[in-house]
Amino acid sequence: MNTIEGVIFDWAGTTVDFGCFAPVSAFMKAFQAAGVEVTVAEARAPMGLLKKDHIRAMLTMPRVGREWEKQYGRSFQEEDIEALYAQFEPLLLGSLAEFTEPLPGVLQTVDAIRGKGLKIGSTTGYTDNMMAIVTQGAKAKGYEPDCWVSPDATGCCGRPYPYMIFRNMETLKLSAPWRVVKVGDTAADIQEGLQAGVWSVGVCTGSSQMGLSRREFELLSDKAPVIEQTRQAFLNYGAHFVLEAVSELPALIEHINRLFTAGKRPYDTHD
Known part of the structure; x- marks a missing residue:
């Protein structure tokens, strides 16, 4: 049957x-630590992806990309994704149990x-x-x-x-x-x-x-x-x-x- x-x-x-909600706060705090403010909607939009892919997707958003270039004078690079993830991972691991x-x-x-x-x-x-x-x-x-x-x-x-x-x-x-x-x-x-x-x-x-x-x-x-x-x-x-x-x-x-x-x-x- x-x-x-x-x-x-x-x-x-x-x-x-x-x-x-667990990942949203961690993404926002990781970007904030890098000098780039992101909104809740921007942090949510790529949800469900592997977290490094999620960060990459956020950086390719037009507004976030412009803010990144304003902060650093260049577009993002792969090492920036790694650095953001290094900020993000401990933040998430520290809150997941809740x-x-x-x-x-x-x-x-x-x-x-x-x-x-x-x-x-x-x-x-x-x-x-x-x-x-x-x-x-x-x-x-x-x-x-x-x-x-x-x-x-x-x-x-x-x-x-x-x-x-x-x-x-x-x-x-x-x-x-x-x-x-x-x-x-x-x-x-x-x-x-x-x-x-x-x-x-x-x-x-x-x-x-x-x-x-x-x-x-x-x-x-x-x-x-x-x-x-x-x-x-x-x-x-x-x-x-x-x-x-x-x-x-x-x-x-x-x-x-x-x-x-x-x-x-x-x-x-x-x-």
Whole structure:
């Protein structure tokens, strides 16, 4: 019987760290130390990438690039990326343990899909050293996927390359990309899923794309506009499906299983 065999989650902004705040502050402080002020939106825009790639993407932003040239009298070079990363990494490592709380509904959702016999994998833009902190904290709070893969395991080829997904599939013995669902909260997550040929799904609540803390989100008198704005962004990135919250995932998996009966595959349908 053709059914979904496994789900591959992102980490920050998808399963832990509501709003994906841990990296944002570290990026902003690293650039500030280099004499260049960046905004929250600029720090968020490349989220999901390997962190050195994230820094490079920020430096190629027109406004940030101009500020860098104003500060240093030249455009950025590769050694500048290394220097910024050297500032960024200890800042992030020092704060990550505070950002490992599972998002609402994650533990129940994982239990539900595991109960159907599905495997749980994960990919990330964090390094192995960072993930050692995140996985330990998340496990203590009840969340532990069957495996995780960082760009360290794929020659530093992180998102949007599909290799971390393929490594998950190999480890979990998943038989085909079209029997896999990838769930994430950034443009890079969606692109990673599309390039791997799996079902690529965005999740709105708690996402970096939405960019709100849990308290900010809960205090909204009308959540519908921000959810809809986030949903449209994921659809524009090419997502096959968008969930309002991760708790909707079991029902989506059943929907995809029904699509299989009609002969549908990720590469020939969007819904």
